[in-house]
Amino acid sequence: xxxxxxxxxxxxxxxxxxxxxxxxxxxxxxxxxxxxxxxxxxxxxxxxxxxxxxxxxxxxxxxxxxxxxxxxxxxxxxxxxxxxxxxxxxxxxxxxxxxxxxxxxxxxxxxxxxxxxxxxxxxxxxxxxxxxxxxxxxxxxxxx
Numbered sequence: 001x002x003x004x005x006x007x008x009x010x011x012x013x014x015x016x017x018x019x020x021x022x023x024x025x026x027x028x029x030x031x032x033x034x035x036x037x038x039x040x041x042x043x044x045x046x047x048x049x050x051x052x053x054x055x056x057x058x059x060x061x062x063x064x065x066x067x068x069x070x071x072x073x074x075x076x077x078x079x080x081x082x083x084x085x086x087x088x089x090x091x092x093x094x095x096x097x098x099x100x101x102x103x104x105x106x107x108x109x110x111x112x113x114x115x116x117x118x119x120x121x122x123x124x125x126x127x128x129x130x131x132x133x134x135x136x137x138x139x140x141x142x143x144x
Protein backbone atom coordinates (compact mmCIF):
# COMPACT_ATOMS: atom_id res chain seq x y z
CA UNK A 1 0.00 0.00 0.00
CA UNK A 2 1.43 3.31 -1.04
CA UNK A 3 1.24 5.96 1.72
CA UNK A 4 -0.48 9.22 0.96
CA UNK A 5 1.61 12.30 1.42
CA UNK A 6 -1.46 14.51 1.85
CA UNK A 7 -4.61 12.73 2.98
CA UNK A 8 -6.63 15.90 2.57
CA UNK A 9 -6.58 19.25 4.31
CA UNK A 10 -9.06 18.39 7.05
CA UNK A 11 -7.52 15.02 7.90
CA UNK A 12 -3.98 16.43 7.85
CA UNK A 13 -5.06 19.31 10.09
CA UNK A 14 -6.74 16.81 12.44
CA UNK A 15 -3.55 14.73 12.57
CA UNK A 16 -1.47 17.85 13.22
CA UNK A 17 -3.76 18.86 16.11
CA UNK A 18 -3.52 15.33 17.53
CA UNK A 19 0.30 15.18 17.37
CA UNK A 20 0.77 18.76 18.57
CA UNK A 21 -1.61 18.09 21.46
CA UNK A 22 0.35 14.98 22.45
CA UNK A 23 3.66 16.85 22.34
CA UNK A 24 2.22 19.77 24.34
CA UNK A 25 0.80 17.39 26.97
CA UNK A 26 4.16 15.62 27.27
CA UNK A 27 5.95 18.95 27.60
CA UNK A 28 3.47 20.02 30.29
CA UNK A 29 3.68 16.67 32.10
CA UNK A 30 -0.09 16.22 31.76
CA UNK A 31 -0.69 12.47 31.72
CA UNK A 32 -4.47 12.82 31.55
CA UNK A 33 -4.22 15.05 28.46
CA UNK A 34 -1.91 12.48 26.86
CA UNK A 35 -4.41 9.69 27.53
CA UNK A 36 -7.45 11.73 26.44
CA UNK A 37 -6.72 11.19 22.75
CA UNK A 38 -6.19 7.42 23.08
CA UNK A 39 -8.68 4.58 22.89
CA UNK A 40 -9.26 2.32 25.90
CA UNK A 41 -7.56 -0.51 23.98
CA UNK A 42 -4.44 1.54 23.11
CA UNK A 43 -1.29 -0.37 22.24
CA UNK A 44 1.84 1.56 23.21
CA UNK A 45 5.17 0.31 21.91
CA UNK A 46 8.47 1.97 22.78
CA UNK A 47 10.96 0.18 20.56
CA UNK A 48 13.79 -1.28 22.63
CA UNK A 49 11.88 -1.25 25.92
CA UNK A 50 11.89 -4.51 27.86
CA UNK A 51 8.16 -4.36 28.66
CA UNK A 52 6.82 -3.93 25.11
CA UNK A 53 4.19 -3.36 24.06
CA UNK A 54 1.84 -2.32 26.83
CA UNK A 55 -1.93 -2.50 26.36
CA UNK A 56 -4.71 -0.30 27.71
CA UNK A 57 -4.95 3.11 29.29
CA UNK A 58 -3.82 2.06 32.77
CA UNK A 59 -0.60 0.50 31.46
CA UNK A 60 0.07 3.56 29.30
CA UNK A 61 -0.70 5.83 32.27
CA UNK A 62 1.94 4.03 34.38
CA UNK A 63 4.45 4.20 31.53
CA UNK A 64 3.98 7.95 31.09
CA UNK A 65 4.03 8.60 34.84
CA UNK A 66 7.41 6.85 35.01
CA UNK A 67 8.72 8.69 31.96
CA UNK A 68 7.57 12.10 33.13
CA UNK A 69 8.98 11.51 36.62
CA UNK A 70 12.41 10.84 35.08
CA UNK A 71 12.54 13.66 32.52
CA UNK A 72 12.09 17.39 32.10
CA UNK A 73 10.75 17.94 28.59
CA UNK A 74 12.03 21.36 27.53
CA UNK A 75 11.23 21.58 23.82
CA UNK A 76 10.78 19.74 20.54
CA UNK A 77 12.20 20.68 17.18
CA UNK A 78 9.92 19.43 14.38
CA UNK A 79 11.66 17.75 11.46
CA UNK A 80 8.86 16.30 9.30
CA UNK A 81 5.51 14.56 9.20
CA UNK A 82 4.20 11.97 6.80
CA UNK A 83 0.49 11.28 6.54
CA UNK A 84 -1.51 8.24 5.52
CA UNK A 85 -5.15 7.31 5.52
CA UNK A 86 -5.12 6.21 9.17
CA UNK A 87 -1.72 7.21 10.50
CA UNK A 88 0.76 10.04 10.94
CA UNK A 89 4.52 9.61 11.30
CA UNK A 90 6.12 12.46 13.21
CA UNK A 91 9.86 13.04 13.40
CA UNK A 92 11.19 15.55 15.89
CA UNK A 93 14.19 16.26 18.10
CA UNK A 94 13.42 15.97 21.81
CA UNK A 95 15.35 18.31 24.10
CA UNK A 96 15.32 18.16 27.86
CA UNK A 97 16.95 16.73 30.95
CA UNK A 98 17.07 13.20 32.26
CA UNK A 99 16.56 13.67 35.99
CA UNK A 100 15.90 10.04 36.86
CA UNK A 101 16.42 6.68 35.22
CA UNK A 102 15.33 6.05 31.63
CA UNK A 103 16.75 4.04 28.76
CA UNK A 104 18.54 1.97 31.44
CA UNK A 105 20.65 5.06 32.25
CA UNK A 106 20.71 7.29 35.32
CA UNK A 107 20.49 10.84 34.04
CA UNK A 108 21.59 12.86 37.10
CA UNK A 109 19.83 15.90 35.63
CA UNK A 110 21.96 15.99 32.50
CA UNK A 111 20.75 17.70 29.35
CA UNK A 112 19.84 15.46 26.43
CA UNK A 113 18.84 15.90 22.81
CA UNK A 114 17.81 13.05 20.53
CA UNK A 115 15.69 12.26 17.49
CA UNK A 116 12.30 10.61 18.01
CA UNK A 117 10.01 8.93 15.50
CA UNK A 118 6.36 8.60 16.50
CA UNK A 119 3.96 6.47 14.51
CA UNK A 120 0.39 7.20 15.56
CA UNK A 121 -2.27 4.90 14.15
CA UNK A 122 -5.66 6.59 14.34
CA UNK A 123 -9.28 5.47 14.10
CA UNK A 124 -12.23 7.81 14.50
CA UNK A 125 -9.92 10.61 15.63
CA UNK A 126 -8.34 8.63 18.49
CA UNK A 127 -4.96 6.92 18.78
CA UNK A 128 -5.25 3.13 18.72
CA UNK A 129 -1.52 2.39 18.57
CA UNK A 130 1.54 4.51 19.25
CA UNK A 131 4.99 3.25 18.31
CA UNK A 132 7.99 5.30 19.47
CA UNK A 133 11.60 5.01 18.32
CA UNK A 134 14.09 6.98 20.41
CA UNK A 135 17.61 7.38 19.02
CA UNK A 136 19.22 5.23 21.69
CA UNK A 137 22.69 5.55 20.17
CA UNK A 138 22.53 9.35 20.51
CA UNK A 139 21.21 9.05 24.07
CA UNK A 140 24.04 6.72 25.06
CA UNK A 141 26.69 8.90 23.39
CA UNK A 142 25.55 11.86 25.48
CA UNK A 143 25.05 10.13 28.82
CA UNK A 144 27.53 7.28 29.05
